[in-house]
Amino acid sequence: MHIDTHHKIPEMIAYRDRFAMQWKLNMIVGANEQALEAGETFPAGHATRLQCCTVLKTDALRRTLSGEGPRWILDHATGKYVKTVGGEPFTGVIVGARADEEGSRSKERYFSARDKQSEWDIADQPPELWNQFKTDFAPGTHVRVHPLLDWTELNVWEYIGRENIPVVSLYFDQGKGVRYRSLGCGPCTKPVQSTAKTVAEIIVELQSGKFSNIAERSGRDQDKEDGYGLETLRRDGYM
Amino acid sequence: MAVEAGTKSPAAEVRERMNIVVIGHVDHGKSTLIGRLLADTGSLPQGRLALVQEQCRRNAKPFEYAFLLDALKDEQAQGITIDTARCFFKSRRRDYIIIDAPGHMEFLKNMISGAARAEAGLLVIDAKEGVQENSRRHGYLMSLLGIRQIAVCVNKMDLVNFDQRVFEAIRTEYAAFLEQVGIRPLGFLPISAREGDNLVARSDRMPWYQGPAVLEMVDSFAKEAAPTDKPLRLPVQDIYKFTEHGDERRIIAGRIETGTLEVGDEVVFYPSGKHATVTSIEEFNAPPRRRVEAGKSTGVTLSTQLYLRPGELMGKAGEAPPRVSSRLHVTLFWLGRQPMIKGKRYKMKLASLRAPVWLTEITSVLDATNLSTYANRRQIERHDVAECVLETFKPVACDLATGIPQTGRFVIIDNFEIAGGGIILRADEAANTLAQKHVEAREKAWERSAIVPAQRQAKYHQRGTLVVVAGPVGTGKIAFAKALEEHLFQGGRQVYYLGLSNSLLGFGADLKDQFEREEYLRRLGEVSHLFTDAGLILITTVSDLDDDELDVLDTLNRPSDLLIINVGESRFSRRQADLNLDAPINTPLAIERATALLAARHNLP
Numbered sequence: 091m092h093i094d095t096h097h098k099i100p101e102m103i104a105y106r107d108r109f110a111m112q113w114k115l116n117m118i119v120g121a122n123e124q125a126l127e128a129g130e131t132f133p134a135g136h137a138t139r140l141q142c143c144t145v146l147k148t149d150a151l152r153r154t155l156s157g158e159g160p161r162w163i164l165d166h167a168t169g170k171y172v173k174t175v176g177g178e179p180f181t182g183v184i185v186g187a188r189a190d191e192e193g194s195r196s197k198e199r200y201f202s203a204r205d206k207q208s209e210w211d212i213a214d215q216p217p218e219l220w221n222q223f224k225t226d227f228a229p230g231t232h233v234r235v236h237p238l239l240d241w242t243e244l245n246v247w248e249y250i251g252r253e254n255i256p257v258v259s260l261y262f263d264q265g266k267g268v269r270y271r272s273l274g275c276g277p278c279t280k281p282v283q284s285t286a287k288t289v290a291e292i293i294v295e296l297q298s299g300k301f302s303n304i305a306e307r308s309g310r311d312q313d314k315e316d317g318y319g320l321e322t323l324r325r326d327g328y329m
Numbered sequence: 330m331a332v333e334a335g336t337k338s339p340a341a342e343v344r345e346r347m348n349i350v351v352i353g354h355v356d357h358g359k360s361t362l363i364g365r366l367l368a369d370t371g372s373l374p375q376g377r378l379a380l381v382q383e384q385c386r387r388n389a390k391p392f393e394y395a396f397l398l399d400a401l402k403d404e405q406a407q408g409i410t411i412d413t414a415r416c417f418f419k420s421r422r423r424d425y426i427i428i429d430a431p432g433h434m435e436f437l438k439n440m441i442s443g444a445a446r447a448e449a450g451l452l453v454i455d456a457k458e459g460v461q462e463n464s465r466r467h468g469y470l471m472s473l474l475g476i477r478q479i480a481v482c483v484n485k486m487d488l489v490n491f492d493q494r495v496f497e498a499i500r501t502e503y504a505a506f507l508e509q510v511g512i513r514p515l516g517f518l519p520i521s522a523r524e525g526d527n528l529v530a531r532s533d534r535m536p537w538y539q540g541p542a543v544l545e546m547v548d549s550f551a552k553e554a555a556p557t558d559k560p561l562r563l564p565v566q567d568i569y570k571f572t573e574h575g576d577e578r579r580i581i582a583g584r585i586e587t588g589t590l591e592v593g594d595e596v597v598f599y600p601s602g603k604h605a606t607v608t609s610i611e612e613f614n615a616p617p618r619r620r621v622e623a624g625k626s627t628g629v630t631l632s633t634q635l636y637l638r639p640g641e642l643m644g645k646a647g648e649a650p651p652r653v654s655s656r657l658h659v660t661l662f663w664l665g666r667q668p669m670i671k672g673k674r675y676k677m678k679l680a681s682l683r684a685p686v687w688l689t690e691i692t693s694v695l696d697a698t699n700l701s702t703y704a705n706r707r708q709i710e711r712h713d714v715a716e717c718v719l720e721t722f723k724p725v726a727c728d729l730a731t732g733i734p735q736t737g738r739f740v741i742i743d744n745f746e747i748a749g750g751g752i753i754l755r756a757d758e759a760a761n762t763l764a765q766k767h768v769e770a771r772e773k774a775w776e777r778s779a780i781v782p783a784q785r786q787a788k789y790h791q792r793g794t795l796v797v798v799a800g801p802v803g804t805g806k807i808a809f810a811k812a813l814e815e816h817l818f819q820g821g822r823q824v825y826y827l828g829l830s831n832s833l834l835g836f837g838a839d840l841k842d843q844f845e846r847e848e849y850l851r852r853l854g855e856v857s858h859l860f861t862d863a864g865l866i867l868i869t870t871v872s873d874l875d876d877d878e879l880d881v882l883d884t885l886n887r888p889s890d891l892l893i894i895n896v897g898e899s900r901f902s903r904r905q906a907d908l909n910l911d912a913p914i915n916t917p918l919a920i921e922r923a924t925a926l927l928a929a930r931h932n933l934p
């Protein structure tokens with residue numbers, strides 16, 4: 091499932107659809123149609139970053155998961171997405187959030203139960219001991235699973251290299267001397283100076299300590315508003 | 330299928346990584362220590378320090394290094410750590426995940442979550458306040474969690490004029506405490522976290538101290554080797570079949586906790602005792618391998634298609650076997666809001682096993698802040714550490730925590746939450762099981778009439794008997810059971826077919842969950858006993874009934890007779906069915922044989 095803000099860099103979407111088709115994935119896209127139509131967006135519309143992220147990401151995610159919102163499902167015969175309504179709720183999501191990304195993620199659990207509103211009660215998280223996680227749930231619970239919590243950016247690239255996982259070309263320098271380290275919406279994501287053109291070169295670059303003083307998500311402006319931007323979003327159900 | 334994906338490339342060299350937890354009493358300076366260490370070693374992302382400084386200025390608060398870790402709004406507002414944070418830190422020697430644990434009592438479960446994944450710990454004590462409640466509680470919990478490498482930082486030395494005597498007094502007091510809980514600290518370090526003394530380099534404000542600074546201390550912690558020299562323990566997580574291409578092999582999947590495993594090894598499963606030889610070691614998208622060892626999640630196929638269940642423990646023939654027991658002596662810490670009580674069914678998770686357990690004895694409860702113990706406690710309260718006895722209906726396979734900690738510790742689930750954790754001290758040989766004790770208690774409490782079983786036998790011309798039709802799913806057990814009932818009924822027997830579906834006993838249709846299945850069988854055993862005690866022949870079916878489950882049914886049905894008819898592939902190894910039938914069943918012949926068997930056992934005249 092992909093929550094599409096419709097502000098993503100076009101190559102990301104092309105990459106998504108290409109693999110969804112080739113690997114015959116059951117691809118579901120969610121989006122907040124009303125907010126997009128009403129122009130409650132940033133920077134083109136009349137919203138702040140936090141408001142824009144709240145409607146395009148958090149709300150869209152919540153409503154797509156619960157089935158209240160529409161889901162666009164990829165039709166492999168035509169390669170087009172078909173809008174559906176009234177889907178069954180999902181009871182869990184597996185997310186790639188990592189503790190090294192920012193403050194509120196550094197306090198996550200591997201298995202994080204959310205209530206019906208997707209809200210996250212940070213002060214009262216379940217204990218995790220000795221590889222035993224919270225895997226028993228009362229009916230109606232929604233769970234976020236974060237298997238990569240203890241991975242670093244370097245670990246991810248090492249794994250991509252070792253397992254030969256295809257990645258979108260935006261992560262590599264296309265000859266302009268810049269590449270993306272973290273991919274978000276077009277208006278809110280900036281590339282970094284880098285000439286790394288392959289996975290191996292990215293690994294070397296990260297190992298060299300070139301970016302050791304620059305946060306991976308520093309190109310993501312949404313994190314910066316009021317200092318607690320992501321915590322606020324994540325408490326309400328953002329990934 | 331893959332586009333750019335192909336086979337794996339060889340793994341690049343990976344740096345050593347270690348998890349370290351920082352613990353201690355509230356406000357003694359744990360977060361400050363980590364924050365300052367990150368700042369002084371240049372480990373912070375660009376602008377991070379300035380950002381936090383700016384944030385403090387905007388909120389008219391003095392700057393705190395702790396805010397680098399205490400990222401949550403509420404934490405900064407209250408000036409305390411609420412939840413454990415992980416941060417990533419590199420020294421020249423290796424990479425660290427440093428875990429900042431909260432010191433406040435309210436957040437003990439968060440502290441434990443953080444500490445349980447650590448390999449070593451830094452315990453922080455405020456020089457001015459000295460050793461406090463949670464300095465001791467945390468120290469004790471480290472020993473319980475099995476973390477033996479600890480260094481103690483006596484912090485805020487600036488508040489006591491860097492006085493060596495203050496440091497020595499705390500050292501003496503706290504070292505004595507640690508000794509009582511079996512921890513020999515690797516060192517005591519006088520520091521000032523906020524001022525940066527003895528953090529990255531030796532401070533000249535405490536010339537009397539010649540030991541290592543914190544960074545050097547941390548780098549000297551030893552990385553424990555993977556436990557490959559211990560006996561094999563592979564908790565079975567699940568059994569998979571990839572039938573798509575006609576592959577009928579059962580792949581036993583799980584993570585190897587200890588030891589090594591090789592193709593050709595003879596392996597034994599506990600508690601069932603079934604054994605087989607390893608035919609292959611399976612891995613996705615990789616060339617086959619002959620050998621795997623501790624730490625690896627893997628899958629194996631066996632020379633014989635054993636019927637196994639998730640939760641069994643795989644060991645190797647010729648190596649020390651695990652304990653098989655239904656009565657465990659444990660040390661347990663309790664985090665639940667509701668106290669732990671006797672007579673309530675809890676769920677135990679031990680490696681991949683999930684089993685119902687009951688608390689049957691509380692030997693003593695310990696106050697971890699002063700190590701005094703209390704006998705005669707009736708229940709285990711939140712934050713108590715108790716030595717107690719847990720019992721199960723069916724025996725479980727486990728180890729003692731001192732031998733193989735990975736399979737010698739467990740957590741307890743109460744009402745969907747992890748409410749406690751513990752380590753196994755001793756495991757009694759399965760002797761007087763909970764089922765037997767239950768039956769004894771039941772017999773005592775049973776108000777009986779003057780009619781004795783012999784009278785019922787004479788009157789009904791039959792003995793009260795439970796007939797269980799067992800075997801794999803889909804072998805026609807139910808139709809056969811009904812036909813048998815019909816036949817016996819027409820022959821004048823007092824007989825009843827109990828088509829008690831799972832839902833009637835309050836369970837979901839799918840009893841794949843071991844935990845629910847066990848409780849289902851327990852209730853079935855109780856119901857059966859009512860019928861057979863009344864002198865009836867009761868016929869029922871149970872799919873995939875195994876040895877230990879049969880023991881439980883047998884015990885609960887006592888003193889009446891039990892007759893086992895197995896259809897198709899047998900799931901028993903230690904016990905045997907009284908009658909084995911092939912699937913599909915030849916009904917007239919099968920009925921004839923079953924009836925003959927009942928008659929021969931004097932169950933029919």
Ligand SMILES: Nc1nc2c(ncn2[C@@H]2O[C@H](COP(=O)(O)OP(=O)(O)OP(=O)(O)O)[C@@H](O)[C@H]2O)c(=O)[nH]1
Nearest residue numbers: 355356357358359360361409410432485521522523
């Ligand atoms: N004078 C002095 N104050 C210190 C020192 N280290 C920490 N502090 C202060 O002690 C207070 C508590 O520090 P924290 O780092 O938040 O303590 P903590 O142990 O993380 O507290 P919890 O996580 O809530 O248990 C802060 O106000 C720090 O500035 C020190 O070396 N000297």
Ligand code: SF4
Nearest residue numbers: 139142143146275278
């Ligand atoms: S990242 Fe930017 S464009 Fe995307 S949802 Fe947030 S504010 Fe809107």
Ligand SMILES: [Mg+2]
Nearest residue numbers: 359360409410
């Ligand atoms: Mg703290």
